[in-house]
Amino acid sequence: MDRREFLQAGVLSALVPAARSRAAEHARNRVAGYRRLGRTGFEVSDISFGSSRLRSGQERLVEHALDRGINYFDSADSYTGGSSEQVLGKALTGKRDKVYLVSKTMARSEASVAELMGHLEGSLSQLNTDYVDVYLNHAVNDVDRLRNPEWGEFVERAKAQGKIRATGMSGHAGRLIECLDYAIDNDLADVILVAYNFGQDPAFYEQFARSFDYIARQPDLPRVLEKARKNDVGVVTMKTLMGARLNDMRPYETAGATFAQAAFRWVLSNKNVDALVISMTDEALIDEYLGASGSGSISVSDVQLLRQYARLNGTSYCRHACNDCEGACPYGVPIADVLRTRMYATDYKDLAFARAEYQILEASAAACLGCSGAPCQDACSHGLPIAELCAPAHQILS
Numbered sequence: 001m002d003r004r005e006f007l008q009a010g011v012l013s014a015l016v017p018a019a020r021s022r023a024a025e026h027a028r029n030r031v032a033g034y035r036r037l038g039r040t041g042f043e044v045s046d047i048s049f050g051s052s053r054l055r056s057g058q059e060r061l062v063e064h065a066l067d068r069g070i071n072y073f074d075s076a077d078s079y080t081g082g083s084s085e086q087v088l089g090k091a092l093t094g095k096r097d098k099v100y101l102v103s104k105t106m107a108r109s110e111a112s113v114a115e116l117m118g119h120l121e122g123s124l125s126q127l128n129t130d131y132v133d134v135y136l137n138h139a140v141n142d143v144d145r146l147r148n149p150e151w152g153e154f155v156e157r158a159k160a161q162g163k164i165r166a167t168g169m170s171g172h173a174g175r176l177i178e179c180l181d182y183a184i185d186n187d188l189a190d191v192i193l194v195a196y197n198f199g200q201d202p203a204f205y206e207q208f209a210r211s212f213d214y215i216a217r218q219p220d221l222p223r224v225l226e227k228a229r230k231n232d233v234g235v236v237t238m239k240t241l242m243g244a245r246l247n248d249m250r251p252y253e254t255a256g257a258t259f260a261q262a263a264f265r266w267v268l269s270n271k272n273v274d275a276l277v278i279s280m281t282d283e284a285l286i287d288e289y290l291g292a293s294g295s296g297s298i299s300v301s302d303v304q305l306l307r308q309y310a311r312l313n314g315t316s317y318c319r320h321a322c323n324d325c326e327g328a329c330p331y332g333v334p335i336a337d338v339l340r341t342r343m344y345a346t347d348y349k350d351l352a353f354a355r356a357e358y359q360i361l362e363a364s365a366a367a368c369l370g371c372s373g374a375p376c377q378d379a380c381s382h383g384l385p386i387a388e389l390c391a392p393a394h395q396i397l398s
Helices: 003-026 059-067 079-091 113-127 143-147 149-160 176-185 202-207 220-230 246-252 259-268 283-292 300-313 335-346 351-359 366-370 386-397
Strands: 034-036 043-045 047-050 072-074 100-105 132-137 164-171 191-195 234-238 275-279
Touching: 003 283, 043 047, 047 283, 059 079, 059 283, 072 275, 079 113, 079 351, 100 113, 113 132, 113 149, 132 149, 132 191, 143 149, 143 176, 149 164, 164 176, 164 234, 176 191, 176 220, 191 220, 220 234, 246 259, 246 300, 259 275, 259 283, 259 300, 335 351, 335 386, 351 386, 366 386
Parallel strands: 047 072, 047 275, 072 100, 100 132, 132 164, 164 191, 191 234, 234 275
Antiparallel strands: 034 043
């Protein structure tokens, strides 16, 4: 054993007991808070199950979450090639009345009622149910997708047939604010699912971290969330871990509190947020996450963890919903979406999911391979070197 191997072995032996102790403590965690999801009236677990990375054979994860009190399960017809919905359908057979099921489809601006109904029927078949509680227009980044009259007619027909109970939109990339405003102002949403974390809200700086001028500021997002509340639109948040590089934070976590719990408490302390969904990939992580359930405030130690995470990752994280880079590429590369899919590969360490999400983008970053990088050199207001990230992302994901 050389010196490096010796040191690595020593570090691992020190971490394993701590990890086991932490896991044993988290195993006692359960959902401690249920919140009304806007006008739907659904009482949903404040920390809920995101299934974007759920794969065949993982029914036990769903059962574990249900055992811990989670009753809101979020999916989409595109997740893991349909396996996500199939696993949920199998795991929740005989328990349908105990949960709220969510599915989503990318309803493009030219989609017809027949096409949309086909997508819904496909999801119902995979989920082994005859209705979903919430059905969302997925990853909306263009208002024309909401203006499509076929979407409105489809929703009206599906509700009348009892196949969906509530509808709305999800968004985490370009033109998010514009799309959310349109959906709320035109009464197109019972529920919205929106990317939201401590690195996107100016309150994080004003109150706790004035020196962190490199994290995304999105002043209109809190305004839109408040508008949703006033219109009794349910608000569910995602991307709450700002990249989810949990292992970066393990050395800084003390007294049983974790970065994930701090980030969740920050989100749930916002009175305009009803719940959050997080991709649940491991039973121990589910138990850890639920340690923040029932929270209505954050502590000084929570803020310290958030600040430390910002120090470590603030200069490499793309704030996809910011979209300041829109239009910078003369070849039409959707920079924010490319970097979002890159995050799935580099931060989430899930190459299969990243490639699947990359494939459904309307345009790729192939043009970046032969570009000097000059057009987008200064396009990121947060200083990200776009050209250095997009070309390698295309090579990895295509």
